[in-house]
Amino acid sequence: MSLPVSILDLAGVARDQSVAEALAGTVALAQQAERTGHTRVWYAEHHNMAAIASSATSVLIAHVAAHTESIRLGAGGVMLPNHSPLTIAEQFGTLESLHPGRIDLGLGRAPGSDQNTLRALRRTHTSSDSFPQDVLELQGYLRGQSLIPGVDAYPGKGTDVPLYILGSSLFGAGLAAALGLPYAFASHFAPAALHEAIALYRREFKPSEQLAEPYVIAGYNVVAADDVSDAERQLQAIMRSRVALLLRPGVSYTDEQADQLLASPQAQHLHQMMTYTAVGTADTVAEKVTAFAEQTGADELIVAHQSPRVEERLRSVELFAKAYL
Numbered sequence: 001m002s003l004p005v006s007i008l009d010l011a012g013v014a015r016d017q018s019v020a021e022a023l024a025g026t027v028a029l030a031q032q033a034e035r036t037g038h039t040r041v042w043y044a045e046h047h048n049m050a051a052i053a054s055s056a057t058s059v060l061i062a063h064v065a066a067h068t069e070s071i072r073l074g075a076g077g078v079m080l081p082n083h084s085p086l087t088i089a090e091q092f093g094t095l096e097s098l099h100p101g102r103i104d105l106g107l108g109r110a111p112g113s114d115q116n117t118l119r120a121l122r123r124t125h126t127s128s129d130s131f132p133q134d135v136l137e138l139q140g141y142l143r144g145q146s147l148i149p150g151v152d153a154y155p156g157k158g159t160d161v162p163l164y165i166l167g168s169s170l171f172g173a174g175l176a177a178a179l180g181l182p183y184a185f186a187s188h189f190a191p192a193a194l195h196e197a198i199a200l201y202r203r204e205f206k207p208s209e210q211l212a213e214p215y216v217i218a219g220y221n222v223v224a225a226d227d228v229s230d231a232e233r234q235l236q237a238i239m240r241s242r243v244a245l246l247l248r249p250g251v252s253y254t255d256e257q258a259d260q261l262l263a264s265p266q267a268q269h270l271h272q273m274m275t276y277t278a279v280g281t282a283d284t285v286a287e288k289v290t291a292f293a294e295q296t297g298a299d300e301l302i303v304a305h306q307s308p309r310v311e312e313r314l315r316s317v318e319l320f321a322k323a324y325l
Contacts, residue, residue, distance in 0.1 A: 002324050003293050006040040006302045007033050007317065008076050008188065008219065011053035011060065014308050022053045023060070025310030030064045032314050034071040036321035040104060042076025042302065048117040051241060058091040065099040074104025076184065076302065077166040081109055081127035085134050086153055089141035093156020105142075106164040106184055107135055109172075132175055139163060139179075143209075162210060164217070173197035173204075180208025187296075188219030188304045191275040198296060218298040221277035221306050224285045224319040231279045234307045241308060242270050277306075282323035289324055 009029055013022040030041045043054040043061060054060055057075045065073050078088055088105070096103045109131040118124075140147040144158035165176035165183050168190030176183035183201045187194045198216050205214040223238070225231035240258040244251060253261070261267050278288035293301060305316040 002290070003298065004039040004300045005321075005325060006042065006072075006217070006300060007038055008042050008044065008302050008304045009054070010044055010046070010304070012308065012310075012313075013051050013053050014310075017310075019053050022310070023063070025313070026053070026060065027064055027067045028310065029305075029313055029317065030068050030071060030073065032317050034068050036317060037325045038071065038317075038321070039300065040072035040074060040302075042074050042104065042106060044076050045079045045082070045108075047082075047121065048114065058088075058095060061095055061103070062098065065095065065102060070102070072102050072104055073099070074164075075106050076104075077106030077108040077164070079110055080107045080134050080138070081123055081131060082121050085138035086141060086148075086151065089138055089153035089156040092161045093142065093153050093159045096159040096161045097155045103161050104164060105161045106166045107131075107138070108166040132179075135163065135165070135175070135179065167197065169193055170197055170200055173201040177201045177204035177214070178206060180206050180211050182211060182215040182217065184217035184219070184302065186219050187276045188221050188302075189273045191272065194218065194276075194296065198298070215300070216296070216298045217300045217302050218292070218296045219276070219302050219304065220289060220292055221274060222285055222289065222303045222316060222320050223277070223279045223305070223307055224282050224316040224323075225307075225312070226281070226315070226319070228280050228284075231281070234312055235277075235279045237308045238306045239270065239274075242273075243267065282319040285320055286323035289320075 009026055011022055011026045013019055033041050043057050045057045046052045047055050057078055061073050092103060092105045109128040137147050141153035141156050142159055142161050146152050163181050165172050165181050167173060168186040170193060173183055185194055185197055202214045223231050223234050239262055240255055243258045243261050244253055278285040305313045307313045307316050
């Protein structure tokens with residue numbers, strides 16, 4: 001039996017594409033997800049990355065929600081130390097008021113970018129230290145039980161937007177367990193601690209007002225295409241783009257230079273990031289995803305369709321949904 005499947009959309013911007021075109025593709029992807037029986041689509045907060053257009057996460061969610069009808073939409077996630085809890089409560093309270101019963105709020109504590117950008121965001125290295133307290137403050141606003149006397153979120157108060165803790169380490173697992181919140185593990189790019197984090201979360205989980213039993217969402221990469229050679233070509237393009245994005249941001253590489261770097265020890269961590277990835281035809285991908293679901297015992301999968309171009313991502317979603325959902 002297949003698990004519920006959701007999509008993580010980074011609103012990718014291809015080299016020869018405008019941001020407007022990429023965002024139109026994001027709408028099309030959510031519409032495709034809605035048609036094919038996916039549970040939700042989440043958007044991740046990143047900054048100072050030319051290839052990712054989801055930095056203003058709540059704005060993007062509002063736009064996509066206005067062009068879809070029923071699918072859940074949310075942040076996967078908002079990097080809470082970049083913001084005040086009150087501001088996020090107001091933003092997501094507004095979204096929930098506009099689109100009742102369709103909004104999720106996933107929360108992470110990373111900066112979502114590099115050190116210079118961290119400073120431009122007006123946060124410091126210690127901003128993440130208050131993450132647990134900030135989550136509780138945010139939750140209080142959304143429940144109408146503010147922890148700050150005389151301060152409420154308008155809109156937001158009493159909207160009870162469901163919270164999710166995102167993580168790639170044992171810290172997030174422990175926090176989600178202690179607060180009784182669902183836990184989403186970023187195994188699509190940080191696979192190392194996946195099984196240990198899930199075990200810790202399930203072992204230490206304490207029921208809460210939001211959640212009675214542990215609920216794990218695990219990330220997975222999918223590149224599904226009509227034939228294997230096309231899927232492998234897309235994977236090669238993905239890896240080439242990551243060389244520029246992660247090894248030396250701002251530097252342009254030819255395909256040959258990127259391939260040389262990918263073959264070097266320097267790029268080993270780029271390959272490790274893609275540990276949980278299925279590439280190939282629909283049936284092959286579905287088999288690998290089924291095996292991953294069994295290995296992790298996850299309650300839900302969130303899939304990142306990493307193909308460089310919008311039309312390729314749309315096809316990947318369609319093929320995978322037919323084979324798995």
